[in-house]
Amino acid sequence: MYVAVKGGEAAILATHDLVAEARRGDPAVPEILVAQIREQQALACARVMNEGSLYDQDLAALALKQSQGDVIEAAFLMRAYRTTLPRFGSSEPLDTAAMAIRRRVSATYKDLPGGQVLGPTYDYTHRLFDFALMDEGSEAAPRKAPAPLDATMPRVPDILGAEGLMEAEEPPEGDPRPFDLTRDPVSFPADRDVRLQSMARGDEGFLLGLGYSVQRGFGGTHPFVGEVRVGEVAVEFVPEELGFAVDLGDITLTECQMVNQFQGSKEVPPQFTRGYGLVFGHSERKAMSMSLVDRALKARDFGEATNYPAQQDEFVLYHADNVEAAGFVEHLKLPHYVDFQGELELIRRIRKEREERLAQEQNAMPEAAE
Amino acid sequence: MTIHQMPADNTKPAYNYAYLDEQTKRMIRRALLKAVAVPGYQVPFGSREMPLARGWGTGGIQITAAIIGPADTLKVIDQGADDTTNAVSIRRFFERTADARTCEATDDATIIQTRHRIPEAPLKPGQVIVYQVPTPEPLRRLEPREAETRKMHAWAEYGLMQVKLYEDIARYGEITKTYDYPVMVNGRYVMAPSPIPKFDNPKMHMSPALQLFGAGREKRIYALPPYTSVRSLDFEDHPFRIQSWTQPCGLCGAGDSYLDEVVIDDQGGRMFVCSDSHYCETRRAEGHRGTMLGDAAASGLVEETTP
Amino acid sequence: MPTETMIAPGFSDPVFQSQAAFRALLAALSEPGTLQQVAGEIAPPEGLATATATALLTLADYETPVWLPEALRNGPAGAWLRFHCAAALVDDPAEAAFAVIDGAADEPRLSAFNLGTDQFPDRSTTVIVQVAGLEGGPAITFSGPGIPGTRTITSQGLRARFIDELHENNAIYPLGVDVLLAHGEGLIGLPRSTQIEEVR
Numbered sequence: 001m002y003v004a005v006k007g008g009e010a011a012i013l014a015t016h017d018l019v020a021e022a023r024r025g026d027p028a029v030p031e032i033l034v035a036q037i038r039e040q041q042a043l044a045c046a047r048v049m050n051e052g053s054l055y056d057q058d059l060a061a062l063a064l065k066q067s068q069g070d071v072i073e074a075a076f077l078m079r080a081y082r083t084t085l086p087r088f089g090s091s092e093p094l095d096t097a098a099m100a101i102r103r104r105v106s107a108t109y110k111d112l113p114g115g116q117v118l119g120p121t122y123d124y125t126h127r128l129f130d131f132a133l134m135d136e137g138s139e140a141a142p143r144k145a146p147a148p149l150d151a152t153m154p155r156v157p158d159i160l161g162a163e164g165l166m167e168a169e170e171p172p173e174g175d176p177r178p179f180d181l182t183r184d185p186v187s188f189p190a191d192r193d194v195r196l197q198s199m200a201r202g203d204e205g206f207l208l209g210l211g212y213s214v215q216r217g218f219g220g221t222h223p224f225v226g227e228v229r230v231g232e233v234a235v236e237f238v239p240e241e242l243g244f245a246v247d248l249g250d251i252t253l254t255e256c257q258m259v260n261q262f263q264g265s266k267e268v269p270p271q272f273t274r275g276y277g278l279v280f281g282h283s284e285r286k287a288m289s290m291s292l293v294d295r296a297l298k299a300r301d302f303g304e305a306t307n308y309p310a311q312q313d314e315f316v317l318y319h320a321d322n323v324e325a326a327g328f329v330e331h332l333k334l335p336h337y338v339d340f341q342g343e344l345e346l347i348r349r350i351r352k353e354r355e356e357r358l359a360q361e362q363n364a365m366p367e368a369a370e
Numbered sequence: 371m372t373i374h375q376m377p378a379d380n381t382k383p384a385y386n387y388a389y390l391d392e393q394t395k396r397m398i399r400r401a402l403l404k405a406v407a408v409p410g411y412q413v414p415f416g417s418r419e420m421p422l423a424r425g426w427g428t429g430g431i432q433i434t435a436a437i438i439g440p441a442d443t444l445k446v447i448d449q450g451a452d453d454t455t456n457a458v459s460i461r462r463f464f465e466r467t468a469d470a471r472t473c474e475a476t477d478d479a480t481i482i483q484t485r486h487r488i489p490e491a492p493l494k495p496g497q498v499i500v501y502q503v504p505t506p507e508p509l510r511r512l513e514p515r516e517a518e519t520r521k522m523h524a525w526a527e528y529g530l531m532q533v534k535l536y537e538d539i540a541r542y543g544e545i546t547k548t549y550d551y552p553v554m555v556n557g558r559y560v561m562a563p564s565p566i567p568k569f570d571n572p573k574m575h576m577s578p579a580l581q582l583f584g585a586g587r588e589k590r591i592y593a594l595p596p597y598t599s600v601r602s603l604d605f606e607d608h609p610f611r612i613q614s615w616t617q618p619c620g621l622c623g624a625g626d627s628y629l630d631e632v633v634i635d636d637q638g639g640r641m642f643v644c645s646d647s648h649y650c651e652t653r654r655a656e657g658h659r660g661t662m663l664g665d666a667a668a669s670g671l672v673e674e675t676t677p
Numbered sequence: 678m679p680t681e682t683m684i685a686p687g688f689s690d691p692v693f694q695s696q697a698a699f700r701a702l703l704a705a706l707s708e709p710g711t712l713q714q715v716a717g718e719i720a721p722p723e724g725l726a727t728a729t730a731t732a733l734l735t736l737a738d739y740e741t742p743v744w745l746p747e748a749l750r751n752g753p754a755g756a757w758l759r760f761h762c763a764a765a766l767v768d769d770p771a772e773a774a775f776a777v778i779d780g781a782a783d784e785p786r787l788s789a790f791n792l793g794t795d796q797f798p799d800r801s802t803t804v805i806v807q808v809a810g811l812e813g814g815p816a817i818t819f820s821g822p823g824i825p826g827t828r829t830i831t832s833q834g835l836r837a838r839f840i841d842e843l844h845e846n847n848a849i850y851p852l853g854v855d856v857l858l859a860h861g862e863g864l865i866g867l868p869r870s871t872q873i874e875e876v877r
Contacts, residue, residue: 182416185415185589323423327425329425335456337631353543392692399703408870
């Protein structure tokens with residue numbers, strides 16, 4: 001008898017080997033170490049931690065190594081691992097006012113308590129290649145700060161808030177535990193905890209584009225960077241059986257608070273409103289984009305029109321997730337020949353019927369005079 | 371040995387039976403029970419991030435993982451075939467994580483996970499078919515906002531769908547939807563049958579098998595209990611009809627199956643073969659021969675085995 | 678520890694016992710009126726049938742508030758549920774994801790539980806009704822999804838009004854509670870989609 005020739009499984013296994021070979025590249029070049037990625041590609045690791053929703057620098061570095069530097073694939077690895085981890089509970093709210101600052105800039109005040117701290121930033125590098133990096137052995141000289149930073153650095157929105165000019169951040173009634181979109185399905189309209197969570201793990205490029213669209217007029221906000229701060233914050237956890245907070249360690253965070261105008265309403269005098277972004281690691285672009293879109297998504301709360309994509313929660317939340325988006329876009333590679341056959345059958349039949357109809361009409365028509 | 375049974379001193383991290391943790395399985399199981407209680411209604415569920423990509427069957431995989439047990443035999447198909455790469459990959463996933471017994475014979479399976487087809491062999495009482503669903507919302511193309519489609523389902527306002535189908539008729543003389551053809555379930559909910567060809571729609575109606583639908587990325591589960599009314603939407607003057615071919619399967623001669631088209635040369639040569647690979651193979655084993663079996667052997671599609 | 682405060686054990690093999698029990702529950706609710714059996718592998722706390730206790734172990738957890746009659750809530754059954762499922766026991770029937778009621782008791786009515794909403798009918802309560810028997814009682818014939826033609830059950834010990842309540846529950850479809858009749862190791866599902874055809 002005749003049987004179908006099958007090779008699916010062998011072909012799949014072969015792809016795994018080929019990927020491993022491609023990942024390693026030229027074996028004459030030394031293999032990259034996870035620690036090297038963690039230490040020397042920290043901004044890429046931060047992006048993987050954000051979009052993978054898991055703060056673990058070693059795993060982020062491993063994910064980047066395993067994915068050949070494909071950030072979305074790396075975030076996918078992080079998430080697929082994260083989903084299997086047991087949960088012990090939720091940490092105490094983080095206090096970013098108590099952040100050990102590495103960088104802090106405000107665009108709204110020339111000077112303020114704690115001052116402007118430029119810290120490590122590409123902002124003022126001229127984008128000229130440093131060809132010295134082509135060679136190994138480049139050693140950065142450790143810099144010592146000329147003077148220790150101020151111990152307290154109030155957050156700019158808090159300064160405005162003390163004057164009553166800033167929209168207050170009130171927890172929702174009863175201060176419920178925040179929604180967890182990795183455990184429960186989202187419904188719309190989505191509350192702010194859901195929106196912020198979704199954006200924190202959302203694609204940096206997507207949020208950047210949306211934030212930019214707001215600036216260009218597709219969403220009517222007029223943002224100022226109240227403050228961007230980068231540094232280390234302690235994570236504390238209260239175990240049920242102890243009843244007091246235990247310090248779990250520090251994580252690096254970037255926080256951005258945008259200050260926007262608001263005309264006020266009958267009940268509320270004119271005041272500034274807030275766009276908020278908080279992300280893992282040093283990720284200013286992401287935090288800023290997030291805070292632009294956060295403010296845009298508040299449009300409904302302030303009775304503003306919601307005509308543009310950045311103001312529409314369902315649009316932003318469903319499309320910000322790059323792991324989901326990548327999966328669905330890339331699934332188009334899968335066989336679809338059953339459905340395509342249906343389309344072929346239809347289009348051939350409609351064309352055939354059309355030709356027959358036209359031929360009939362042609363025959364029915366009297367001969368045209370020549 | 372399943373992964374969860376690995377000895378405790380094994381240093382690799384161990385996964386639970388069928389990959390999902392028990393809390394997640396409970397959540398999915400609760401959603402499934404509500405889904406069978408309200409046939410055709412899309413139950414939102416806390417779809418987990420899976421080690422396979424979204425859009426590649428994560429909804430179906432989560433359902434299968436939540437229902438499978440040691441007594442089950444699993445068949446996985448994609449485009450009707452057991453050997454398509456994604457079917458192979460998903461079958462491997464359950465062999466690895468749930469020590470699953472797998473099969474290709476539709477008759478032997480207790481659970482059939484499928485993408486885009488319903489097998490040709492009639493399903494039986496006690497069987498469960500799990501569909502992978504990319505877009506669970508049948509109204510999505512008409513109204514992309516879920517906030518709106520949810521209301522349309524709540525109030526059974528399906529006029530927009532009727533209008534869309536009628537526009538097709540006005541323009542092309544027929545409804546041009548060839549797959550994922552919308553159905554009315556139990557006279558109440560319009561449901562997306564997943565991208566199965568409309569050829570398969572009649573198989574859903576009053577099927578003795580339990581039909582479960584999982585959309586992982588869209589986080590929805592829905593179901594058809596056995597013996598549930600499933601009517602393909604149509605009009606009195608334009609009744610629903612399924613695809614037909616002018617020739618039978620080139621390999622087994624079947625004239626009642628859904629056919630895939632194979633391009634055999636660059637001279638316009640075509641061969642049509644059963645999309646349900648197991649159905650075709652069973653027929654050939656029974657001695658049925660299509661007219662193009664020889665050509666297929668010549669082009670490496672099938673090989674002759676000595677009995 | 679005094680015996681009355683001892684909590685009876687739950688599943689000895691949670692992964693496979695809950696899987697098997699779930700398949701029985703799935704069959705019960707997808708084929709209404711069929712008698713399904715759970716394995717008698719657990720010793721249920723006082724006041725809960727084996728089938729009831731098995732269903733709750735399989736389905737309930739900290740995400741699902743459970744309603745029990747007061748006597749059960751304050752007795753070993755309540756302690757058992759809190760311990761094994763970490764489930765919150767609620768006073769208001771309308772807050773419950775799962776509920777256990779005595780089929781012969783007058784209250785609460787099915788309509789007192791969460792009936793779901795137009796947009797989210799899945800948020801309704803699943804009510805486990807403990808009855809005196811699943812066979813040998815008066816015949817009730819049903820139709821609906823999951824039933825080829827009609828199917829008849831003969832359970833015992835349901836309150837007189839219960840038939841009317843099932844009628845009312847089906848009349849508000851797709852809203853409504855989903856009912857599981859439980860006795861011993863047996864279960865019969867009567868989801869909201871099931872219609873009463875005849876009562877004898």
